[in-house]
Amino acid sequence: MEPETIQAQAPVANVATPDSEIPKRDAANDPGAADVEEPPAKKARLDEPSKPAQVDMRDRGIAPIKAEYRIHITPKPRPADETNPDDAAEGAAHDDRDGGKKDKGKKKKKGQNTNRTYGTSKDAKGLCSTRMFANEFAAGECQYGEKCRFEHDLRVYLKEHKREDLTTLNNMCPVYEALGKCSSGWKCRMVGSHSTERETEDGKKELILLEDAERMEKARPRVAHATPEGIVNIISNQDKMALTRKREDTPRADAYTTWSVQVSAELEKAIHQRSTIREKGELVEPDEQAKIDLQENRAQFLEPPFMPSEKRRIYFGPETPVLAPLTTQGNMPFRRLCTDLGAQFTYSEMAMSMPLIQGSKSEWTLLKAHESEMTPPTVIPGDNVVQGYDNSKDFKFGAQIAANKPWQALKATEVLSKFTPNLRVIDLNCGCPIELVFRDGAGSALLDHHSKLEKMIRGMNTVSLEIPITVKIRMGTKDNQPTAQKLVERMVLGGYESSVLDLGPPGAAAITLHGRSRQQRYTRQADWGYISDCAALIKRLNKKQDALTDTIREPDARHMPNGGKTYFVGNGDCYSHTDYDDHVNNAGVDSVMVARGALIKPWIFEEIQTGQYLDKSATERLAYIEKFAKYGLQAWGSDEHGVGTTRRFMLEWLSFAYRYVPIGLLEHLPPNIQDRPPAWRGRNELETLMGSGNYKDWIKITEMFLGPAPDTFKFEPKHKSNSYEAEG
Numbered sequence: 001m002e003p004e005t006i007q008a009q010a011p012v013a014n015v016a017t018p019d020s021e022i023p024k025r026d027a028a029n030d031p032g033a034a035d036v037e038e039p040p041a042k043k044a045r046l047d048e049p050s051k052p053a054q055v056d057m058r059d060r061g062i063a064p065i066k067a068e069y070r071i072h073i074t075p076k077p078r079p080a081d082e083t084n085p086d087d088a089a090e091g092a093a094h095d096d097r098d099g100g101k102k103d104k105g106k107k108k109k110k111g112q113n114t115n116r117t118y119g120t121s122k123d124a125k126g127l128c129s130t131r132m133f134a135n136e137f138a139a140g141e142c143q144y145g146e147k148c149r150f151e152h153d154l155r156v157y158l159k160e161h162k163r164e165d166l167t168t169l170n171n172m173c174p175v176y177e178a179l180g181k182c183s184s185g186w187k188c189r190m191v192g193s194h195s196t197e198r199e200t201e202d203g204k205k206e207l208i209l210l211e212d213a214e215r216m217e218k219a220r221p222r223v224a225h226a227t228p229e230g231i232v233n234i235i236s237n238q239d240k241m242a243l244t245r246k247r248e249d250t251p252r253a254d255a256y257t258t259w260s261v262q263v264s265a266e267l268e269k270a271i272h273q274r275s276t277i278r279e280k281g282e283l284v285e286p287d288e289q290a291k292i293d294l295q296e297n298r299a300q301f302l303e304p305p306f307m308p309s310e311k312r313r314i315y316f317g318p319e320t321p322v323l324a325p326l327t328t329q330g331n332m333p334f335r336r337l338c339t340d341l342g343a344q345f346t347y348s349e350m351a352m353s354m355p356l357i358q359g360s361k362s363e364w365t366l367l368k369a370h371e372s373e374m375t376p377p378t379v380i381p382g383d384n385v386v387q388g389y390d391n392s393k394d395f396k397f398g399a400q401i402a403a404n405k406p407w408q409a410l411k412a413t414e415v416l417s418k419f420t421p422n423l424r425v426i427d428l429n430c431g432c433p434i435e436l437v438f439r440d441g442a443g444s445a446l447l448d449h450h451s452k453l454e455k456m457i458r459g460m461n462t463v464s465l466e467i468p469i470t471v472k473i474r475m476g477t478k479d480n481q482p483t484a485q486k487l488v489e490r491m492v493l494g495g496y497e498s499s500v501l502d503l504g505p506p507g508a509a510a511i512t513l514h515g516r517s518r519q520q521r522y523t524r525q526a527d528w529g530y531i532s533d534c535a536a537l538i539k540r541l542n543k544k545q546d547a548l549t550d551t552i553r554e555p556d557a558r559h560m561p562n563g564g565k566t567y568f569v570g571n572g573d574c575y576s577h578t579d580y581d582d583h584v585n586n587a588g589v590d591s592v593m594v595a596r597g598a599l600i601k602p603w604i605f606e607e608i609q610t611g612q613y614l615d616k617s618a619t620e621r622l623a624y625i626e627k628f629a630k631y632g633l634q635a636w637g638s639d640e641h642g643v644g645t646t647r648r649f650m651l652e653w654l655s656f657a658y659r660y661v662p663i664g665l666l667e668h669l670p671p672n673i674q675d676r677p678p679a680w681r682g683r684n685e686l687e688t689l690m691g692s693g694n695y696k697d698w699i700k701i702t703e704m705f706l707g708p709a710p711d712t713f714k715f716e717p718k719h720k721s722n723s724y725e726a727e728g
Contacts, residue, residue: 063677064667071679121644125161126150133185136207165192166707174630175638180215187639223371230371233420243359252463253410308507308561311468313389316567316591318584320344321608324595325400333631336370342605344377350429353403353412373397386562398425404441409456414463431474433518444518457506468509477518492541510567526572535588538568575673577607599656615663618687629705647702651715654698
């Protein structure tokens, strides 16, 4: 789509229209301004004292935008059967894995991400790899010779086959600017910033690539195990191939799986004996022979080198806000941006266990992290920090996986601990509501199988070496039927089976609870009252473990993570520092995990640190988008393909970021993440553009940094919940 076409198709309301084209609603000069009414005040009960105006004036579900910034329009109704945009966005990354086989013959699903085509991110004719990083006269011989389907003449490639250089980002390749050397070579869309033409001794003109030694020295990785580009947790192609061809063994996982089968047999025997009732009503304890057999079976399994008590200690506290694992948008450039703005812990996107075990390139890519995520969180150890916690050995980046069978979780954990040892934690996802994941028995489906989940956590702890194991759950699978409290108790103390066989707690170092059910998805407010109840339960259970000391029921200290403390993190609808402080101080959680709030305004972490609302100007917000563009080109490359990938993920982010309503436009605070604004205009043209719900304006923003989008590029969301049509 050409820029002129985008301008011509600009939306008509709540979008990027210049101030000169938007009439101001002045009651004195504009009769229509009388139609712009204030939100009706809620009626105060006669037996209660009057409430402050800022509370009474709030319309439920409507952002309280000041009248002077509203635009009078007719809202376009949203189809009743349309998918919730947040639900569609989360499930989009997993839709392709289904292949459409199970939905064959069914009506095609509607959603936010079904009408998108990203065009071709390729050169008209590619440059041969033998020429990609070589100076014009120093290229090697191509083994395919004249049969090679790629271009060998560098000047012909640059003139005829490669798209023109970008003129954005100050005409400077962000990769070369940061590292002193561009990893895309001649294919870089800004190759002019790090190439030149020189005259050789025989008088010829030669094109050469430049390298900046000073920049290269400054860009040296701060982390010993990082690549020159500052990337960590990279698995080699040889290791991925070994996993694909099943040449990589998982001895710890295999041994534990065999042992658990034997323990299950002993459990059935012990339960059967206990179910036998004497005449006096007393339970028959397992006979001595059964105890001996159980001990022998345990002896066949070698105890792991790291028990939960011996693993690396972690810490969650009020000063450590957490960025949630975000499907699609939890990519490295966005996490890096949030880390710059104050996020203390980040998580990878949810990775599926089987693709990891099989060496899938796309799944292992999710585990890559930037060196800034390998730095310790800014925590000063004190009385509130768990004993034995070493801040210098902690990281900011953890991995999240999903699995539907214990052996899958164990094998995935073992290969992660081997090939990506620089992880803060390995988190088991038990809250993903996506249908494809749920019907396979993973994600939130595990909330209905407590015993199975306990086995998975216990086994993951056994094979993860020094990496702690955590778990993220929801309230339950169905509305009004929460099961999280029972599950929390099981994660902290262990279930009935573990008490019968004296296995101890499963060893979860931290539990994160999203205050919604699987059925609820992202509709309605998160239930922080229930989260508060679970937080109080966690504290009681931690104290209960201390009370069991010096008794016959004393838990084995080896099975206790963090010196006996299980951290509890709340998640859901955190959109400001006031929300964060309220949850920490009143709900009793150790910390809060931020998800959509960070997508809409990444500087929420900065607000939490400073303890105040930050009314970011449109220019400041645009600077964050520019920084994301630079980080994206550094992560995915500055060639045609890298530019296309960066544009795609930038648009994914903008599909959330446009929901932000500037603080200065609101009549009263705090803002609510569930509120949807009426049609509005900003304080300047740029602010209006950035609040547009029209995808064409999102593309326009990307073109400020990534140049014109391909003619075939399309990024149209199906949902129209925030789109309007002007009257007339």
